[in-house]
Amino acid sequence: MTAQITIRGARLHNLKNISLSIPKNQLVVLTGVSGSGKSTLGLDILFKEGQRQYLESFGLITYGVSKPPVDAITGLSPTISVDQHLTNHSPRSTVGTATEVYTYLRVLYARLGHRPCPTCGKDISPSFDSSDAEWAGEAGVDEDDSAPEGTFPCPQCGAPIPELGMAHFSFNKPDGACPTCTGLGVVHHANLKRLIDETRSIRDGAVLGWDDFQTDFHIPVLQTGAAYYGFAFDPAQPVREFNPPLRDYFLYGVESPIFRRHFPGIEPPPTVRQGRFEGIATNLLRRYAEHIQDPDYREKVEELLIIQECPDCHGTRLRPESRAVTVNGANIVELSRRSLGEIDDWLAGLPAVFTPDEMLIASSILADLKERIARLVEVGAGYLTLDRSSPTLSAGEAQRLRLAALLGSGLSGLLYVFDEPTIGLHQRDTRRMIDVMRRLRDLGNTVLVIEHDLETIAAADYVIDFGPGAGKNGGQVVAAGTPAEVAACPESLTGQYLAGRISIPVPPRRRQPNGRAITIRGARQHNLQNITVRLPLGLLIAVTGVSGSGKSSLVFDVLDRALRQRFYGAGGDAPGEHDSIDGCEYLDKVVTIDQEPIGRIPRSNAATYSDTFSAIRAAFAAEPEARRLGLTARHFSFNVPGGRCERCEGAGVLTVKMHFLPDVEVRCPACHGRRFTRETLSVRYRGRDISEALEMTVEEALALFQNVPAARSRLQVLADVGLGYLQLGQPATTLSGGEAQRVKLAKELGRRGTGRTLYLLDEPTTGLHLADIARLLGVLQRLVDSGNTVLVVEHNLELVKTADWVIDLGPEGGAAGGRLIAEGTPEQVAQTSGSYTGRYLKELL
Structure with a gap:
């Protein structure tokens, strides 16, 4: 009998008292439409309970990590979550510091770097006592990171030369940081x-x-x-x-x-x-x-x-004396601007130029560096450069860096929970990601993947499909078994797509360019190779290419910032390097819909952000009972005094400080979590009070407020973008990046359009099932039919194949990317040799 994790009576969020068994030591995919309950089971139940049980087994107090509403879970292993949350927002953190690759390079430069004498200008070779070289090599990165004191005489002219340590190559320490920008690389x-x-x-x-x-x-x-x-x-x-x-x-x-x-x-x-x-x-x-x-x-x-x-360090972050140190002719700044893959090639050439004594020091550093970089390349992050700032990474990139660290552990007997690992990956790299997850499985681990990608689902050992719908219409197991068994199940929507019985259709004919276009000339930001790109207006345009090929640099760093500066006088970051942008006169505004959170406080939610809640409050205030009590729309807001419960200030919960333990949220004893005063709650609209309205899903509220045009139109758009399952009052802090993006899209769609707007979207299919992508496409096509231009940066070929025009960048990521590989209709791109996107489009078309 195979080992398994058994769950009995799971009732969290929308899960309908489900019981199921998950085979251990296999690659298991949880799938289903957005909001069907798969993340609730994978992250909120299995991951959190696995953590809680593991801590409890050590005798640690797990107060604040409450047990989920489940009758029983048996067979659970210690759990590691590899999710999509970007945790490091510090501008001082880079890919190099986060992966420790830069730390190892600092050891290499401090021990083996050549530098010019500041007095005579002649080369000073690294000086070390060969008798302690072996010990020095073993010290690795655990050495004291403070700068060494003292000097030694220049071998040529005798002038005193200060000794260098690791700290001289750190832009986060005074010894290494450029004094003008304090190591940030930019001035404000x-x-x-x-x-x-x-x-x-x-x-x-x-x-x-x-x-x-x-x-x-x-x-x-x-x-x-x-x-x-x-x-x-x-x-x-x-x-x-x-x-x-x-x-x-x-x-x-x-x-x-x-x-x-x-x-x-x-x-x-x-x-x-x-x-x-x-x-x-x-x-x-x-x-x-x-x-x-x-x-x-x-x-x-x-x-x-x-x-x-920064005018002094030119963005390199380091002092001039640190930038002057070289290993094999390259300084640490030049190296940081190369991709991880290129650094790997550079490291391979070092043994040929080092002396035997230098190799005693270098060998252990090089071995560690090679191993770390190999793991990063394996998870599809080889195109990233070391100087890339951590806050600029996408959630998928941050997830892949974390995965590379896990690969180095070699642990077995664990449960890994992955949250959509293919997000932000080109189809070419999805196969590589599947191989990585299989490697973790083959080490004796259970790999649980929350995923919509058909290739990943087909590659699983076992698939569990949730549904049949979203929100209150979901929360059940529709099908479970091998991919073939799920594909054969007629009740499973995922199975229908897997078997090819349903698919997103290719448009019978595509829109033709109308002669008007935006032309970006000489784009050179990051790895863009001085390219000129023409964007025909009035079309649905997809910008494609492997990860790191330059898509975001072109669309968001160059085009978006330049248009914002032109239309709105926007400050912030200056537009990326380019010569000019022609054709702006054909547009009157640009709307950028990214995956940044819509609010960092729990009081913000989809209803307040999309302006739906204003119309709902007005509807309650218009009721005869509200007029009799003298209540206005203001009294139905939980954000301002008046009708809200003042004990919890409309939050519904009170935060209890637990000193050395995590803070705990308890239900407000005054309003019992209902947020409003008894008087406000006495007003009912078609049988529901304002608190009950906030607990409804978008689909349910659509039926309730059918006769309130301002609320109905906004709720309809939320449903159209695939958020019908979302609770109106769900805190914005709990929304995924993809959900936040779709709430923003709904808000924009709720505004009166001019027909001359450019919409820029960053991977809008993130977190969407194929059935939801079909709905989203309907919304995007509607925007284009009104005369607007919609430009999406996208990897999902189901969306790319429906575009009117495709711009493919590449061929690779990093320095080997940034070129225009193909442009035209999806059919034209599919015929372009050398285009990875074209190769996969050809199979699909």
Whole structure:
């Protein structure tokens, strides 16, 4: 009898008291339409309970990790989750630091680097005592990471040379970081156009961020300071008429070198009341620096900044003396800009150039580096460069870096739970990912994969299909067995697609270009090879290519940022390198729909974000009982005082601090989790109160609010983009990246279009079953039929085959990518030799 994990009576979220057995030591796929319950079983039940039982077995207190509502789970193993959450938002973290590849390179450069003597300019070879070389090699990366003190004489001229340590090659330590940018590689300037309206005076609100109180507070300070330095200041004078000293005082403050050059011999006033003004731009930059680790604050302030490459280190992050050190002719900065695959080739050439003594030190470092890089290449991350910032990684890329670390462990007897590992992978790399998961299985582990990709489902040992629908219509096991057995099951929607009985149809005829186009000329951002790309307008366009081929650089770094700057004067990051963009006059706006969260607080949800909740509150406020009680739409909001429960402030739960343990959320004892006062809850719309309305799914609410046009239209769009299963009040913090993106898309669709909009979407099929992709395609085609242009960066060939126009980049990722491989209809791309996308499209068409 084969070993198995047995679950009896699972009732979490929409699971309908299900019981099932999962074979152990196999590759098992959980599938089903979006919202059918597969993630609930895989992540919320099996992963969390596996963790809880494992901690309990050590005698550790598992308070805060509650047992899920299940009658029994037996046969569970210690569990590891490989999910899609990007956890590192620090701008100081890179692919190199996160994978430790850069750490090993720092050891290599500190021990074996050549550098020029700062006095005579001649080469100084690495100096070490060969008697302790073997010990030094074994020290690896565990050595003390502080910079060594002391100097040694230059062998050529005798001048004192400071010793180098690992810290000199770290941009996160003062010994190695460029002093101008403190190792960030970029410098920030205030975007004055977004801070100040220069046509107005300070009295009339020239400072866009000041209210009346702040204006009244600062005017006397500015007057006192002007008198202190002896120049005139009139609060009624427009800012554009300020003379240079006054302008620099106002913008940069008394302590800035820009202002002090006007009065080099005068000490600044000692207090604010005496005229010690900080300066509008200086204040903004100080606040940004203080909150650099807070992603929410950083994102908000970056809209007011211009971010530019550091003029001293040119984005390399390191001091000049660290950049001067080379190993085999390359410095550590050049190496960091190469892809992992290219670094692997470079490392292979080192034994030929090192002396036997140098190899004693290098051999263990090279062996560790080769092994780490091989794992990263195997999981499809070989195109990434070491200097790539961690916050810029997609969720799929971050997941693959974590997977590479797991491959190095060699553990067996575990349960791995993967959350859609093929997200962000080209069809070519999906096969490689399947091989990696099989390798984990062959080590004696159970690999559980939540997945929609047909190739992955077909490659599984065992498939469990959830459904039949989403939300309250799901939560049941529709079919379970081998891929062939599931394909033969007529009740299984996944099985129908697997067997080919249902498929997304290729359009009978594609739209033709109308002669209008956006042309991006000379795109050179990241790995783009000075390419010129023409985007015909009025079509559904798919930008394709293997991971790292340059798709996001072209669409989001170059096109999106340039159009935002043109249409909205957007600050933040400057557009990626390019010569020009023609054809902007054919558009009046650009809408970018990415996978960033729609809210970082639990109070935000799909209903509030899409403006659906406003119409629902108005419907409740219009009821006779609400009018009798004097309740307005405001009383039906849980975000403002009035009708909400004030004990929990409308959250429905109270957070209890547990000191050394995780905080625990308990149901509010005053409203019993219902969020509102008894008076507000007494108002009912067609038999439901406002709390019950928030617990309904989009599909259920659509039926209830059929006679409220403003609510019905928005709910219909949410259903059209495949979110019919979503609860109206589900916190935004619990939505996946794909769900957040579809909520944003629904909000945009709810607005009145102009027919001249460019929509940019980043892998909109993420997290969608084929049946849901078919619905999403209907929505996108509707946008194009209204005269708009929809451009999707996408790997999913089911969507690509339905596009009017395809732009394929490649041929590989990293430095071997960034070229235009093919453009035209899917049929034309399918005939292009050298296009990986074309090769797989050919099979599909």
